[in-house]
Amino acid sequence: xxxxxxxxxxxxxxILYLLLNEPSYGxxxxxxxxxxxxEKYIMKETTLYSAxxxxxxxxxxxxxxxEETYGKxxxxxxxxxxxxxxxxxxxxxWELTKEVxxxxxxxxxxxxxx
Amino acid sequence: xxxxxxxxxxxxxxILYLLLNEPSYGxxxxxxxxxxxxEKYIMKETTLYSAxxxxxxxxxxxxxxxEETYGKxxxxxxxxxxxxxxxxxxxxxWELTKEVxxxxxxxxxxxxxx
DNA sequence: AGACATACTACATCAGACGTAGTAACGACA
DNA sequence: TGTCGTTACTACGTCTGATGTAGTATGTCT
Numbered sequence: 644x645x646x647x648x649x650x651x652x653x654x655x656x657x658i659l660y661l662l663l664n665e666p667s668y669g670x671x672x673x674x675x676x677x678x679x680x681x682e683k684y685i686m687k688e689t690t691l692y693s694a695x696x697x698x699x700x701x702x703x704x705x706x707x708x709x710e711e712t713y714g715k716x717x718x719x720x721x722x723x724x725x726x727x728x729x730x731x732x733x734x735x736x737w738e739l740t741k742e743v744x745x746x747x748x749x750x751x752x753x754x755x756x757x
Numbered sequence: 758x759x760x761x762x763x764x765x766x767x768x769x770x771x772i773l774y775l776l777l778n779e780p781s782y783g784x785x786x787x788x789x790x791x792x793x794x795x796e797k798y799i800m801k802e803t804t805l806y807s808a809x810x811x812x813x814x815x816x817x818x819x820x821x822x823x824e825e826t827y828g829k830x831x832x833x834x835x836x837x838x839x840x841x842x843x844x845x846x847x848x849x850x851w852e853l854t855k856e857v858x859x860x861x862x863x864x865x866x867x868x869x870x871x
Numbered sequence: 872a873g874a875c876a877t878a879c880t881a882c883a884t885c886a887g888a889c890g891t892a893g894t895a896a897c898g899a900c901a
Numbered sequence: 902t903g904t905c906g907t908t909a910c911t912a913c914g915t916c917t918g919a920t921g922t923a924g925t926a927t928g929t930c931t
Contacts, residue, residue, distance in 0.1 A: 646850070648766050648920090649767070650854065651765050652762045653763070663863075669879070670878060670879090679860050679861075683857050688878090690920070693920095697918085718879085731863075734865070739759055743798045744771075744851065749777075761888060761889075762889095782909080801888075801889060802909090802910080803889060803911095808887090
């Protein structure tokens with residue numbers, strides 16, 4: 644199980660990735676994250692919905708209400724151009740972050756050497 | 758430049774890595790991190806020293822005062838067995854975290870496909 | 872009727888990273 | 902002698918993202 648604090652700063656990226664090709668809504672995104680990660684990461688509802696608010700305020704996503712509903716009426720979100728651009732930045736940043744952190748990580752089978 | 762919020766949760770790991778083979782102190786660790794990452798990450802003093810406090814409280818490191826000094830007297834830190842064990846856990850966690858996040862990352866040259 | 876899935880909102884808390892600021896000892900240099 | 906640069910910290914406050922707890926509401930399934 645992953646302590647979600649590590650993921651801090653990448654929840655937005657995860658959501659944006661799932662919005663790249665088509666609009667979606669909270670519950671679906673939540674399910675997709677769970678599936679894609681084989682349940683290794685399950686995003687909390689409050690985390691998800693506060694990410695929506697934050698990202699809409701930042702202009703990365705736009706909401707609209709969908710008609711076809713199962714349960715309560717849904718709010719759909721679509722990614723904006725600013726959102727795509729932000730997503731790309733985060734992907735670049737990730738490569739850098741990974742590079743930095745891995746300087747301080749010893750791979751599993753090498754722990755014996757100290 | 759890396760926004761340090763991403764690194765959140767791994768500053769302790771970085772410090773522990775540098776303490777694996779020998780005790781060290783604030784300024785030296787700070788320099789080593791800067792060097793190792795080619796200045797891609799520079800740990801802030803406040804971040805570093807509050808990490809020391811936190812980790813000592815958690816029993817991951819132990820402090821002792823060193824004699825040979827240039828400038829003000831130093832506090833040295835050495836890693837404990839609990840610290841080594843925690844470090845190993847963080848390394849494992851990192852592999853998992855990386856795996857999870859990378860499901861949502863598009864590599865640089867593939868951004869054209871959406 | 873009650874469980875369960877869907878679809879949220881409100882409010883409070885916590886912790887880690889950071890900003891700002893100040894203290895202090897020593898050497899080097901002018 | 903003064904002050905600059907390096908070393909070596911401490912104190913305090915702030916910000917933000919993630920989380921906990923709780924509640925509301927609609928529909929389907931049994």
